[in-house]
Amino acid sequence: MLTINQIRENKDEVIRLLKIKNFDASSIIEQILQIDLERRNLRQSLDNLQAEMNKTSEMIGKLFKEGKASEANLAKEKTGQIKEEIRLKNEAFSKAESDQHALLVLLPNTPNPSIVPGKSAADNEHIREGGKMITPNPSMIPHWDLAKKYDLIDFELGNKLTGSGFPVYKGKCAVLQRALISFFLDEATEAGYNEVMVPLMVNEDSGFGTGQLPDKEGQMYHATADNLYLIPTAEVPVTNMYRDVILNESDFPVRNTAYTPCFRREAGSYGKDVRGLNRLHQFDKVEIVRIEKPENSYQALEEMVSYVESLVQKLELPYRIIRLCGGDMSFTSAMTYDFEVFSAAQDKWLEVSSVSNFESYQANRLMLRYKPTGEKKTRLAHTLNGSALALPRIVAAILENNQTENGIKIPECLVKYTKFDFIN
RNA sequence: GGAGAAAUGGCAGAGUGGUCGAAUGCGGCGGUCUUGAAAACCGUUGUUCGGGCGACCGGACCGGGGGUUCGAAUCCCUCUUUCUCCGCCA
Numbered sequence: 165m166l167t168i169n170q171i172r173e174n175k176d177e178v179i180r181l182l183k184i185k186n187f188d189a190s191s192i193i194e195q196i197l198q199i200d201l202e203r204r205n206l207r208q209s210l211d212n213l214q215a216e217m218n219k220t221s222e223m224i225g226k227l228f229k230e231g232k233a234s235e236a237n238l239a240k241e242k243t244g245q246i247k248e249e250i251r252l253k254n255e256a257f258s259k260a261e262s263d264q265h266a267l268l269v270l271l272p273n274t275p276n277p278s279i280v281p282g283k284s285a286a287d288n289e290h291i292r293e294g295g296k297m298i299t300p301n302p303s304m305i306p307h308w309d310l311a312k313k314y315d316l317i318d319f320e321l322g323n324k325l326t327g328s329g330f331p332v333y334k335g336k337c338a339v340l341q342r343a344l345i346s347f348f349l350d351e352a353t354e355a356g357y358n359e360v361m362v363p364l365m366v367n368e369d370s371g372f373g374t375g376q377l378p379d380k381e382g383q384m385y386h387a388t389a390d391n392l393y394l395i396p397t398a399e400v401p402v403t404n405m406y407r408d409v410i411l412n413e414s415d416f417p418v419r420n421t422a423y424t425p426c427f428r429r430e431a432g433s434y435g436k437d438v439r440g441l442n443r444l445h446q447f448d449k450v451e452i453v454r455i456e457k458p459e460n461s462y463q464a465l466e467e468m469v470s471y472v473e474s475l476v477q478k479l480e481l482p483y484r485i486i487r488l489c490g491g492d493m494s495f496t497s498a499m500t501y502d503f504e505v506f507s508a509a510q511d512k513w514l515e516v517s518s519v520s521n522f523e524s525y526q527a528n529r530l531m532l533r534y535k536p537t538g539e540k541k542t543r544l545a546h547t548l549n550g551s552a553l554a555l556p557r558i559v560a561a562i563l564e565n566n567q568t569e570n571g572i573k574i575p576e577c578l579v580k581y582t583k584f585d586f587i588n
Numbered sequence: 589g590g591a592g593a594a595a596u597g598g599c600a601g602a603g604u605g606g607u608c609g610a611a612u613g614c615g616g617c618g619g620u621c622u623u624g625a626a627a628a629c630c631g632u633u634g635u636u637c638g639g640g641c642g643a644c645c646g647g648a649c650c651g652g653g654g655g656u657u658c659g660a661a662u663c664c665c666u667c668u669u670u671c672u673c674c675g676c677c678a
Contacts, residue, residue: 204637204638204639207637207638207639207647208638208639208646208647210638210647211637211638211639211646211647211648212646212647213647214646214647214648215646215647217658217659218646218647218659220658220659221606221657221658221659222606222607222659223658224606224658224659225606225607225658225659226606226607228606229606236658237658239658240658241658242658243658243659244658246658247658410634410635542635542636
């Protein structure tokens with residue numbers, strides 16, 4: 165979330181930037197500032213009362229020590245009134261604080277000033293494209309039919325075991341999944357990311373830290389008996405490793421990568437985009453997560469984009485890079501690049517990665533700070549993450565784009581992992 | 589799952605009702621000494637909120653939450669976590 169200081173000091177700027185996301189913040193911000201003023205007044209008088217109380221208690225202690233019990237008892241009687249005042253002020257202060265917090269949480273992250281406004285995906289900025297484009301032709305078979313033809317993915321079996329959106333990968337396709345995971349992790353390690361393996365369930369604090377809670381509560385699977393959430397992305401546990409952490413400047417760069425399955429309820433998304441591997445409740449993904457000093461975060465974002473680009477290039481997939489417009493960006497992001505690969509038989513661009521800079525929005529929730537060398541004050545760090553990459557749509561594109569009459573060709577870069585170069 | 593013990597500053601570890609934000613040691617930082625380093629010695633060393641241009645002043649924080657008390661790291665309740673023993677177990 166945004167900090168109260170950001171809002172207090174740059175009110176108009178914040179309102180202006182949030183308009184880019186089609187969010188009218190003016191009335192919320194007015195309320196916040198009003199509560200903030202009240203809150204600080206209460207804080208001050210509360211502090212004064214407590215100081216008075218401390219002094220009195222200290223005096224009483226001294227009197228008892230000096231054997232002046234009657235004077236001490238007299239002083240004691242006066243404390244009741246101060247105590248009551250403290251109780252009342254404290255109540256009011258707590259209320260102001262929680263009211264303020266409740267309002268702050270409603271504000272999305274401010275987009276980077278260079279973000280174009282826009283209403284929907286149609287207004288996104290096209291950055292560049294690459295790879296060899298494939299012209300779709302009617303003889304191409306969509307991946308769900310290829311999956312059946314070569315016995316690669318059993319959606320019905322997943323239905324039986326769990327429900328829709330939980331496919332069973334079989335034989336060479338199971339191996340292909342494993343190969344992609346290994347390939348992505350090896351590439352990330354090579355690029356300087358530190359591999360970690362993290363819990364697939366997180367607590368409420370973690371969900372709040374990265375911004376899934378409270379607003380996206382309904383999108384996560386919730387194990388209510390233990391109040392734990394199945395992670396929708398490795399971003400949640402990997403970023404939360406740094407919750408309540410104060411980094412030293414020498415700790416940078418902080419770069420982690422993790423493979424995890426991801427679980428998403430996808431509540432409310434029915435319809436045509438859910439066919440085959442296009443949208444699942446459980447899928448595999450390798451994520452890259454960085455923590456940066458504010459002045460380096462946009463350079464880091466560009467590096468991450470280049471890195472993800474190198475992956476789709478090695479996989480020999482036609483791709484395009486898009487920068488999301490204000491209207492299409494997530495609540496928590498300040499700038500997001502999406503990667504889409506072309507899946508020929510569907511004649512469709514499929515989103516396979518989303519790379520974002522959250523600036524200090526998550527860091528403020530996480531209390532993730534760093535201490536610049538030689539300075540006394542801590543500052544909020546910047547957090548970034550990106551998919552590198554999400555598997556199902558990559559698999560869909562590989563199956564569809566690399567199909568031949570006799571089978572499916574495995575991309576060169578994966579052969580050393582799969583130990584086969586053809587599925588038939 | 590059952591029984592017991594514990595949780596204090598970056599770490600180790602004192603502190604069982606009254607200047608305790610907290611002894612001491614280690615570590616870190618600065619300095620003296622040294623050609624340089626080590627050793628030794630001296631100094632310094634948490635987070636956070638509010639007020640002030642500022643020197644600075646005040647509040648909060650000893651696992652989390654609540655309570656008793658004029659006053660709590662210290663007493664009580666509760667939750668969480670860790671350790672030891674027993675049981676179960678990939």
